[in-house]
Amino acid sequence: MILSEQQLSLIEEFGVYQENNGFQPAVARVMGLLLVSDRAELTFDEISEALSISKSATSNALNMLLNTGNIEYTTFPGDRKRYFRIKSSNWREFFLKRMEDLSYLNGLLKRALDVRKRDNPIYDAKLNDFISFMDYMQNRMPSLIEEWEKSRK
Amino acid sequence: MILSEQQLSLIEEFGVYQENNGFQPAVARVMGLLLVSDRAELTFDEISEALSISKSATSNALNMLLNTGNIEYTTFPGDRKRYFRIKSSNWREFFLKRMEDLSYLNGLLKRALDVRKRDNPIYDAKLNDFISFMDYMQNRMPSLIEEWEKSRK
DNA sequence: TCATTAGTTCATAATTTACAGAACTAAAAT
DNA sequence: ATTTTAGTTCTGTAAATTATGAACTAATGA
Numbered sequence: 001m002i003l004s005e006q007q008l009s010l011i012e013e014f015g016v017y018q019e020n021n022g023f024q025p026a027v028a029r030v031m032g033l034l035l036v037s038d039r040a041e042l043t044f045d046e047i048s049e050a051l052s053i054s055k056s057a058t059s060n061a062l063n064m065l066l067n068t069g070n071i072e073y074t075t076f077p078g079d080r081k082r083y084f085r086i087k088s089s090n091w092r093e094f095f096l097k098r099m100e101d102l103s104y105l106n107g108l109l110k111r112a113l114d115v116r117k118r119d120n121p122i123y124d125a126k127l128n129d130f131i132s133f134m135d136y137m138q139n140r141m142p143s144l145i146e147e148w149e150k151s152r153k
Numbered sequence: 154m155i156l157s158e159q160q161l162s163l164i165e166e167f168g169v170y171q172e173n174n175g176f177q178p179a180v181a182r183v184m185g186l187l188l189v190s191d192r193a194e195l196t197f198d199e200i201s202e203a204l205s206i207s208k209s210a211t212s213n214a215l216n217m218l219l220n221t222g223n224i225e226y227t228t229f230p231g232d233r234k235r236y237f238r239i240k241s242s243n244w245r246e247f248f249l250k251r252m253e254d255l256s257y258l259n260g261l262l263k264r265a266l267d268v269r270k271r272d273n274p275i276y277d278a279k280l281n282d283f284i285s286f287m288d289y290m291q292n293r294m295p296s297l298i299e300e301w302e303k304s305r306k
Numbered sequence: 307t308c309a310t311t312a313g314t315t316c317a318t319a320a321t322t323t324a325c326a327g328a329a330c331t332a333a334a335a336t
Numbered sequence: 337a338t339t340t341t342a343g344t345t346c347t348g349t350a351a352a353t354t355a356t357g358a359a360c361t362a363a364t365g366a
Contacts (some may be wrong), residue, residue: 196312197312197313198312200314208312208313208314209314209315209316211313212313212314212315213314215313216314232313233311233313234311234312235312235313236311
């Protein structure tokens with residue numbers, strides 16, 4: 001497989017981004033490759049070779065991404081290879097996961113307000129502000145998604 | 154300083170959450186402590202003792218958090234100690250940073266669409282969907298914040 | 307002037323992580 | 337029957353991370 005300079009550097013940049021999201025370097029590169037490659041579906045060996053990573057690292061990365069639902073694969077009759085691709089539904093899920101993560105944080109902050117007996121209630125007010133803001137965002141999210149869907153018809 | 158069981162376990166839970174956000178364990182615990190402690194402002198030694206971490210780890214954590222703008226401190230005349238607290242403006246900034254992070258990702262995805270010459274344009278459509286969704290969210294964000302501010306008067 | 311306080315800095319130790327390489331397996335092909 | 341294919345699993349290790357403890361500093365206090 002031939003990758004342009006642009007593709008190679010985008011794989012790296014996307015890789016670093018996903019490392020910051022908690023993915024292992026090699027795992028993040030595999031996602032990057034599947035994102036930018038000209039063919040949407042790549043085999044085990046193509047991935048291993050394109051990224052110069054060992055078979056064990058490739059195996060680990062692909063199973064990781066399969067387990068987390070970030071990729072999937074298809075097969076073709078008379079061909080034992082699996083063809084891996086990014087799960088197309090994944091993008092929307094990605095956004096929703098981010099929102100869920102924020103409401104988990106919001107839950108922690110609510111509990112913090114609950115357990116601490118603050119000397120100075122000014123700090124409580126600031127935190128309450130944020131909690132109410134997050135609650136508001138969460139409530140508005142479904143209608144925002146709906147509006148977007150309408151807007152693009 | 155006395156911390157209840159609830160406070161201690163919330164520090165840990167918040168700590169793990171912030172570790173996933175890229176903070177070092179000890180740094181994450183310091184944030185947790187400042188979040189749940191009954192007094193909003195704590196000294197170097199109080200933090201070190203409450204979390205049973207060494208002075209060097211405490212120094213490192215506090216400077217880390219000062220540099221990233223997550224905490225700040227005040228002093229009092231005739232008292233050499235610094236009193237550390239969570240930066241109150243920080244919560245809103247936290248949310249905005251998350252949004253910025255998503256638009257950075259969106260930029261990467263736009264570049265991916267640009268550089269890859271996809272065999273099957275179905276995959277392009279899915280990605281375009283997400284990009285347009287993210288663009289929509291970004292555009293709506295300022296007015297959403299405004300609406301929230303109005304709604305709470 | 308000497309001791310104490312409030313930290314900082316440095317060398318180093320203890321984990322943790324992330325990957326390579328080799329040996330292995332199960333199914334299919336010859 | 338045995339070879340090839342398409343991976344998986346195991347062991348070892350290099351590198352990175354994270355924290356400790358001891359030595360240090362700069363300011364204040366006695």
